[in-house]
Amino acid sequence: MEVFNKTYTLKNCSFVIDSEKTLENTNIIIENGKIKSIGKETEGDEIDCSEYVVTPGFVNSHTHSAMIFLRGYYDDSELQEWLDKMWEKERSVSKDILKISSELAVLEMLSSGTTAFVDMYFNPEDIVEISQQYGIRAAAGYTFLDKIFDPEEVAKMQRRLRETNLFKPIINVHSIYAVNEKTLLLAKDLAEEQNTWINIHLSETRREIYETKLRKGKFPVEYLHSLGITKFQAVHLGWVASWEIEMLKDSVTVTHCPTSNMKLATAGAFPFYEMMNAGINVTIGTDGPASNNSLDIIREMKNAVLLQRHSYWDTRIKALHVFKAATENGYKLLGIKGGLIKEGYVADLILFNKDDLYPLKKDRLLSNIVYYATGENVNKIIINGRIIDKKFIKEKIHELAKKLNELI
Amino acid sequence: MEVFNKTYTLKNCSFVIDSEKTLENTNIIIENGKIKSIGKETEGDEIDCSEYVVTPGFVNSHTHSAMIFLRGYYDDSELQEWLDKMWEKERSVSKDILKISSELAVLEMLSSGTTAFVDMYFNPEDIVEISQQYGIRAAAGYTFLDKIFDPEEVAKMQRRLRETNLFKPIINVHSIYAVNEKTLLLAKDLAEEQNTWINIHLSETRREIYETKLRKGKFPVEYLHSLGITKFQAVHLGWVASWEIEMLKDSVTVTHCPTSNMKLATAGAFPFYEMMNAGINVTIGTDGPASNNSLDIIREMKNAVLLQRHSYWDTRIKALHVFKAATENGYKLLGIKGGLIKEGYVADLILFNKDDLYPLKKDRLLSNIVYYATGENVNKIIINGRIIDKKFIKEKIHELAKKLNELI
Incomplete structure (x- = not known):
């Protein structure tokens, strides 16, 4: 070096x-x-x-770095089955494996031109260390996921995370379907306390939309807004309603993970063009090595154009749009x-x-x-x-x- | 070596x-x-x-190797505008540029694991030479494209192509919209004469379907069958009708080019699962370096799964299916x-x-x-x-x- x-x-x-x-x-x-x-x-x-x-x-605005140990595992299943398999394995994985996986992920990202990344996983203390070791910028935090972790424990650990010249603590919430309302409000308080944003998988599947509407009488973005949660990073948004785009103007960023969405067959359409035109900060992420399975942000820029053009039936999304999303917009998200x-x-x-x-x-x-x-x-x-x-x-x-x- | x-x-x-x-x-x-x-x-x-x-x-079952010189040119336009731009450049390109482009394409393909490829362009005499020089298998032929070439001239040159241990002559027809009926029948005769198959872009766009129906009263596969042309390699098939799948059982292969289809926003859905289940030989191609723009067949296998899963809204197309399409099925097409x-x-x-x-x-x-x-x-x-x-x-x-x- x-x-x-x-x-x-x-x-x-x-x-x-x-x-x-x-x-x-x-x-x-x-x-x-x-x-x-x-x-x-x-x-x-x-x-x-x-x-x-x-x-x-390049900024990889959404990944789960430690999931390298799950790369290639249960690859050919649907999202819910895949998530269940992942959670099963994640319950018993050793700290050593997580650390080495995150280190490998960081090296893969560096190697393919990523200078900063946003990580959602359970080992942000490793990310603090690895970001210093290799000199990469990172935003990460402990992840609220009620099925696996006690939210009070997550909050306690989260409060110990400190900002460095390269590391920014963020509040990770797996999804609205993986935590209860109390946890969401706790995450909101923590975000204010640490002066940072909530990072959440949102409106990823039809099932999530259907169940949120059924249980809460609202669409996912509406639901978060109803809890006073407005300054978040919304990842996926394959099934966002047109009137939710207005609400997303308050968000920190909306992050597109085209490869993961296609591979997990979540279908839908991330409204890149509409959100970009609404002045929302559109960013790009590879998602984790278990759902992509590559962490190459350059391949991801291409796949973003491909999926968008396929969705719109025209070429309105250009190379420049995704390049900007992966560079300028990524740094805007990080506040750098x-x-x-x-x-x-x-x-x-x-x-x-x-x-x-x-x-x-x-x-x-x-x-x-x-x-x-x-x-x-x-x-x-x-x-x-x-x-x-x-x-x-x-x-x-x-x-x-x-x-x-x-x-x- | x-x-x-x-x-x-x-x-x-x-x-x-x-x-x-x-x-x-x-x-x-x-x-x-x-x-x-x-x-x-x-x-x-x-x-x-x-x-x-x-x-x-791996077999790259569809490409236009010489188009390396057009890589990155007019990349962000729709298919018809893009084609017009390509044809404009192709009218004046020198033989040297074509040769060096095809040689580069072959080296890129070898480098990424392609051992055989099917080429549609205007310089098959270069492909004969290059396939011997580097030891790669190739199927190629002169291309019928009435707007640029006199079909009688194309036939004359085509008759001079000879099979070698590595090279197989095929009859390339750009598309049903780029040649007239007389040319299609000439191609049919030539294919019989050279004991080979016709390779054609088919049912790629909505416009092609609409215009064929309007002018011929038939869908593209139906139209070819009505002319007695049944043993062909059909490339793209994004907009094939369900009853045409039955007819495609007579085809030599159906070739999926997912990246090109997405990049050129032709939309539609190549019915991979239905054709595979009908016993049709499904293969995969990168398409040319101007429409992909990579010739890496391994990246293409992934993109085939991605597009298929996005289209079906489920994960029925697995890694094994595309791996088989790029290996076993490719060699079946070549008769090796x-x-x-x-x-x-x-x-x-x-x-x-x-x-x-x-x-x-x-x-x-x-x-x-x-x-x-x-x-x-x-x-x-x-x-x-x-x-x-x-x-x-x-x-x-x-x-x-x-x-x-x-x-x-």
Whole structure:
């Protein structure tokens, strides 16, 4: 892991691309973890970037990192059966397996260009440690799931989580069908107490809509609003009602997980276009390694376009929309000035191998990243100005994968 | 490129998996390009395969290899506009660009585990040459497309194509809307003359169905049958009528291209389950690099499951179905005894890096290949007993990509 703490220059970047612009043959000066300037000047150490295309780092806005140990397990079942199988295994899993799984997940995400992620699982104390160890940004928290955990215990542990330069505590609630109303109100209080947001799977299946309407007389977003819960991150939203979109304007973000939705056959349609036009912050997540089963956010951007176009019967969702969702919008969710390659923004950057993105032409670059590339084409990852080399990550993955194979 | 012409053993393969079985710690003896036996014996040179998972080679049953030069061009438009843009560029492209594009496509396909492909484009003479050069199996032919080519000229060139040990001539017809009836009948005669099949885009869009019904009074499959054209490869079939499925029992194969269908927003639903149950040979294709834009058949298997599950609102299409479509069924289409790891079958095999497919467990292997892996996890490719190393392919790709970037 190469570290440049002070001032250095990414020199002669063949292309620099973010959701606002594409530049050619440009230098980026980085100072104390931030972008100092973009242009012809150099300062400090120089790194030749003529073989790289530079983009902002990607934010994986929804995953369950520790579920690597369940990758490939009970893959071909429907959501409810699949969830039951997962919960069964999760009750008895060891802390060692969870830790090593989250570590592997983080390495996979880094390797494919993710510089920050939002995690929903039961081991945020591991995430605090792992985020420091590898220098990745993370938002995580203990998860309310009444079937498995006592909510008072969850709250107690949650109160011990502290923000760091890389880690942000969030309040994870599995879903409205996995907790009772009292737990939801407790989560609301905790979110206010820790000045953070509630992260929840919402309106994922027809069954969830039907049962919420039956039991509460309301649709899921309406139901949360009726409890005074409005500032949340809503994940999935495959079956959101049109009038709920108005309510979602108060949300922190709406997160699309197209691969997981398709694989678990939840059907429905995440109203990407309508929510984007309503000014809602649309983000993208891979979901967990047991439901995707990849954590490659670049593959996920493509799948978001694919599912959206299939749903709308037209091409209104473009490469730029999902690229923005995975960069600019992701950093907006985290409350960090990042996701764009601009002066004063955090130096969270991805260096793609230029030679992999052929035909290499300015007006095709975005397409080639979104529709053709995978995380494999990422060469270096920079977070807070700290450069992480791909080779180091790959070696670490193989080392840990061997350990995991022995443990399970 | 390592070549083993005679007899050798893939020793201690950690796992061997095809659509019929999964074996552990097994040897595979290969002789004169065929699988001689599977078990504990060894013969000839030995290759340590304890770090590999062995699968049959994959067949990419539909692509347009030369369209690499159009990758990323006009990506965000609807099908008809996109086609018009493609045809405009294709009228003026040089032979050099086509050749280098097809060569790159072949290298990309090899690199991601494709051992055979079916190509529809205008340069099958290049495919004959490239298939010999790299040792990949290919089926290709000149393409009838009345707007661009004189059909008599196409027929003349087609008659010059000869079968080789690796190459099979086929009769490519772009679509029923891109040729007239006379051309369709000419294609039918040619297919009989060359003892091969007609490969055609069929029932891809609502517009195609509507216009065929309007002009011919028939649905697309009905229309071909009314002309006595029954033994064809039908690609796309997003909008096939239920009674046409009966007729498709006479077809050589039906080919699903899920990524392309989603990206071009053609919507519809390829009736995978119904056709499979009707005993029709279902295969999978990436479609061309301008409409996918990847040629990775492993990513395509996943996307086939994803789209199918989204369409059916349930998980009836499993990893095994698409794996079989890309292996066993692909070889059935080509009329080659392959696609299974069995005595007497061709030695067309893929060696995956075992360490990449974690958690490595016998009952999760198929899932991890279909849902998690990409072509990047392929280490070696064996076709007809000939071993191709990944490193050689990667170097060649970078060399040719640089040339292509200069040409366009």
